[in-house]
Amino acid sequence: MKKIDINQISLEIVFEELENIVRKMDEEELPLEEAFELYQYGMQLVSACHSKIEKVEQELIVINEERGLKDSEF
Numbered sequence: 001m002k003k004i005d006i007n008q009i010s011l012e013i014v015f016e017e018l019e020n021i022v023r024k025m026d027e028e029e030l031p032l033e034e035a036f037e038l039y040q041y042g043m044q045l046v047s048a049c050h051s052k053i054e055k056v057e058q059e060l061i062v063i064n065e066e067r068g069l070k071d072s073e074f
Helices: 011-027 032-066
Strands: none
Touching: 011 032
């Protein structure tokens, strides 16, 4: 599996990559070392996904504060 630059991709691509990792680990008998590498890569993807989502949430908070909305209103 070709690894990609996590910071330069969209959330949709991150989800696709995670699905590919899960599928590969479910469908194939992998050597332990390869399974561990896929796991590590998957955790990097999860971390990147979390960061991207947090960034969007913060942007939404700023936008809503500028409009005078509270967090509970969106």
